[in-house]
Amino acid sequence: MLPQWSWLLFLLALAASTIMFEERALPTVPAGSGVHLSPTEKARQYFRAEEIDRGRAYAGGRYILVSLRLAVTLGLFALLTFTTLAARIRDLSVSVAGGRVWLTIAVFGLLLGLLYSAANFPLSLYGSFLREHAFGLSTQTFRSWIWDYAKHALISTGMMLPLLIVLYALIRWNPHRWYLPAWLVIVAVMALMTELAPILIDPLFHTFRPVQDPALVERIRTLTDRAGLRTGSILEVDASRRTKKTNAYFTGLGGTRRVVLYDTLITTSTPEEVELVLAHELGHWRRHHIWKGIALGAASTLAALWLIARLLNVAAGSGRFGFIHPADVVSLPLMLLAFVALNVVTMPIQVGISRVFEREADLESLRLTGNPEAFIASEVKLARANLADIHPPKAIVWLMYTHPPVLERIAMAEAYSTKEIR
Numbered sequence: 001m002l003p004q005w006s007w008l009l010f011l012l013a014l015a016a017s018t019i020m021f022e023e024r025a026l027p028t029v030p031a032g033s034g035v036h037l038s039p040t041e042k043a044r045q046y047f048r049a050e051e052i053d054r055g056r057a058y059a060g061g062r063y064i065l066v067s068l069r070l071a072v073t074l075g076l077f078a079l080l081t082f083t084t085l086a087a088r089i090r091d092l093s094v095s096v097a098g099g100r101v102w103l104t105i106a107v108f109g110l111l112l113g114l115l116y117s118a119a120n121f122p123l124s125l126y127g128s129f130l131r132e133h134a135f136g137l138s139t140q141t142f143r144s145w146i147w148d149y150a151k152h153a154l155i156s157t158g159m160m161l162p163l164l165i166v167l168y169a170l171i172r173w174n175p176h177r178w179y180l181p182a183w184l185v186i187v188a189v190m191a192l193m194t195e196l197a198p199i200l201i202d203p204l205f206h207t208f209r210p211v212q213d214p215a216l217v218e219r220i221r222t223l224t225d226r227a228g229l230r231t232g233s234i235l236e237v238d239a240s241r242r243t244k245k246t247n248a249y250f251t252g253l254g255g256t257r258r259v260v261l262y263d264t265l266i267t268t269s270t271p272e273e274v275e276l277v278l279a280h281e282l283g284h285w286r287r288h289h290i291w292k293g294i295a296l297g298a299a300s301t302l303a304a305l306w307l308i309a310r311l312l313n314v315a316a317g318s319g320r321f322g323f324i325h326p327a328d329v330v331s332l333p334l335m336l337l338a339f340v341a342l343n344v345v346t347m348p349i350q351v352g353i354s355r356v357f358e359r360e361a362d363l364e365s366l367r368l369t370g371n372p373e374a375f376i377a378s379e380v381k382l383a384r385a386n387l388a389d390i391h392p393p394k395a396i397v398w399l400m401y402t403h404p405p406v407l408e409r410i411a412m413a414e415a416y417s418t419k420e421i422r
């Protein structure tokens, strides 16, 4: 048996080499290509001053909201970890469950979930309902929003509680090696959810139908043929019932893979622009980004579980956190605290990888369509509709941007049209 740390090193090396390979496989936009303009001048080439201000106002608040949500979540788990609150919730769970171990864990998990929702609800209400209305982006009634919220809560509870019961059964089985089978279970659930969510979960929130406009369907077919892809479905979703924002995404695995276009995208864009957005999604498909995402997720989950398993044993040994065995459910807040903290610390790596994938998909879309003008037009339109921050601070991009900022994406199309990249 290899020592535990060698697994971690192996997986980290694998992840690092994937990133390096991706970076090399990708032509970067030459520095100072094209006209020499400052970012502000560059922004003014495509956007009006009030659009830039409005984008910054909207996005600026979102940066604060994301940070606040993290602070509240970390604060809650820290409070539970470093006080006797978790032990009291455990005692309550034991008496409710009548001593049955699996039920104690389920009740504890449920109470923790309720606390989490209560702590984060004001931010959710403000961030995803009140503020969206204040900026004129939402078309959703409060009733519909709260119903969505309740459904999300029910679905995540229904999925998390069985996983939690299995997790603690594995910790009881082997307090040192539980992370290996737990990892297998989590990866299997992750892959299964990627496959099933488009047909089981998504229809609970939205209505999907094949793209209707026959001329657009014809264009789409030509494009997917040119891409050499056996396509799954190309669907439109009734996003306009909730928002004025526009988007498209690529989801599913195997038989459930599909490209979904917002109806708001189809009604506000020219066929050439829709084609560009679709070509970007096909680019993800061509570069196997879903599989790569699952592989990277699996590798980092194993590393995180290994670290958390070590941490739990050290914490149990110290006796300072209200539990002396890792399988005592009082250890859950510490586990969650470590997990969220690891997520925060590795966020720049995660979003950095995502930006590499997005750049690849952008380049594929340019190669597929050979139409940089429509690329730029659709980027400008998306940025306007979604109130994008036209010129976000570099540090914010590094910390939280899953996509390259709009001016960078436009620069790629400009470099493509002058044949600096192909």
Ligand SMILES: [Zn+2]
Pocket: 280, 281, 284, 358, 361
């Ligand atoms: Zn993308």
